[in-house]
Amino acid sequence: MPGQAQDWLTRIRELPLAAPLRIMNVCGGHERSISMAGLRTLLPPEIRLIPGPGCPVCVCPEEDIHQAIDWAMHQDVIVASFGDMLRVPANVARGEVRSLAEARAAGASVHAIASPQDALRIARENPQRKLVFHAVGFETTMAPIAAMIVEGLPPNLLLLNSGRLTWPAVAMLLESPDAGEEAGLDALIAPGHVATVMGPAEWDFVPTRHGIPTAIAGFTAESLLAAIHSVLEQSRTGQAALENCYGAAVRAGGNPLARRLLDTAFSVVDAPWRGIGTIARSGYALKDEFAAHDARLHLPATAGGRKAGEMPAGCDCARVVLGRISPTGCRLYGSACRPASPVGPCMVSDEGACRIWWASGVRAPSAG
Amino acid sequence: MCLAVPMQIIDIDGVDARCRARGVERLVSLFMLQHEAPQVGDWVLVHVGYALQRVDAEEARATWEVFDQLNAGEHPLA
Numbered sequence: 001m002p003g004q005a006q007d008w009l010t011r012i013r014e015l016p017l018a019a020p021l022r023i024m025n026v027c028g029g030h031e032r033s034i035s036m037a038g039l040r041t042l043l044p045p046e047i048r049l050i051p052g053p054g055c056p057v058c059v060c061p062e063e064d065i066h067q068a069i070d071w072a073m074h075q076d077v078i079v080a081s082f083g084d085m086l087r088v089p090a091n092v093a094r095g096e097v098r099s100l101a102e103a104r105a106a107g108a109s110v111h112a113i114a115s116p117q118d119a120l121r122i123a124r125e126n127p128q129r130k131l132v133f134h135a136v137g138f139e140t141t142m143a144p145i146a147a148m149i150v151e152g153l154p155p156n157l158l159l160l161n162s163g164r165l166t167w168p169a170v171a172m173l174l175e176s177p178d179a180g181e182e183a184g185l186d187a188l189i190a191p192g193h194v195a196t197v198m199g200p201a202e203w204d205f206v207p208t209r210h211g212i213p214t215a216i217a218g219f220t221a222e223s224l225l226a227a228i229h230s231v232l233e234q235s236r237t238g239q240a241a242l243e244n245c246y247g248a249a250v251r252a253g254g255n256p257l258a259r260r261l262l263d264t265a266f267s268v269v270d271a272p273w274r275g276i277g278t279i280a281r282s283g284y285a286l287k288d289e290f291a292a293h294d295a296r297l298h299l300p301a302t303a304g305g306r307k308a309g310e311m312p313a314g315c316d317c318a319r320v321v322l323g324r325i326s327p328t329g330c331r332l333y334g335s336a337c338r339p340a341s342p343v344g345p346c347m348v349s350d351e352g353a354c355r356i357w358w359a360s361g362v363r364a365p366s367a368g
Numbered sequence: 369m370c371l372a373v374p375m376q377i378i379d380i381d382g383v384d385a386r387c388r389a390r391g392v393e394r395l396v397s398l399f400m401l402q403h404e405a406p407q408v409g410d411w412v413l414v415h416v417g418y419a420l421q422r423v424d425a426e427e428a429r430a431t432w433e434v435f436d437q438l439n440a441g442e443h444p445l446a
Binding site: 115137249 | 372395397400401402413416417420421423424426434
């Protein structure tokens, strides 16, 4: 561990902790850095680091996944999405195609892409066919997709849009905790690359309206420990405020051009999160002037009648995403659900808490 | 999926740039950084093929140290 990170760890250990503190992060990248650096074992036991809603793939509505699979199987289209999305299973009867990867194995045209530029290239190389880009991501990813849209799309490129905003999920946790359950966090580590694009100000509501200590962190152990120290100090002094511990990339106002592109391409609407329900003003919807590229308007809705929003049977991904339980608290973690044969999306995505914990060597008590 | 990696600009052609990090080269769109007029030699945070923000060389170095530890054997640009 670099010297500056060690210094932060020493300062954290020297802080008098009045009570246990639950610090939530809402970014798969943060959870990966925390898990791989083993920060949980290095911090005092009173500090609990909780992975929260930080995985856009994990909350992509099941009905959107069904839709993408149905189009891939039954329409003369090419479907492209980020690699993680191809392996996310939907609930289907035994023997039916349950993921885009299975659709590809069954002969459908399905491409894993790493960039919106790949979707553009595939569309241009196949002008006779429609290319459906299943767009999934938080603000950081939706801004490049907005750039692609505003720069100009080929006529055969259509979007199935499942983009989401991060802060409304935290607002939902803080403002309307489920009956009988509290919000589940005493402090927040705000996401560094979302704030790089959107600016720090959209996280102000957490300390000002809810009195919850908040710090924006980058992805090094040093930056994460600085943020943890910040929220501990805020908690100790009773002075909740938003501190930016990722000044190298997060500036006031974020990236103003990226925000303008998001505003140009998308409206912000109420949107469903898989297994969780609808969260107010949490979804990006393509604006009317880009209706010519809205896949839902140009392809038949063949997924009608499916039960919407469910996680797979027995899967606790929804409670993992909300930080209600840790990955090892899921009944399937490490037994029925492993990266090679995932049941729920949290074990599929590189951003999913279950996948990250498994990759960093955490095993369920029963699985040894 | 929200993770962005620092890469150094080695050539610029309009809004497209060739960027390099740890020996890997990528074509990166500077479309979202046009207002900052990035130059050859600058480090930028790259996510899904687009530069999100400029960072200094020291931040790039520190971030790559983390990636090198996290991805022993698995290049984040692979």
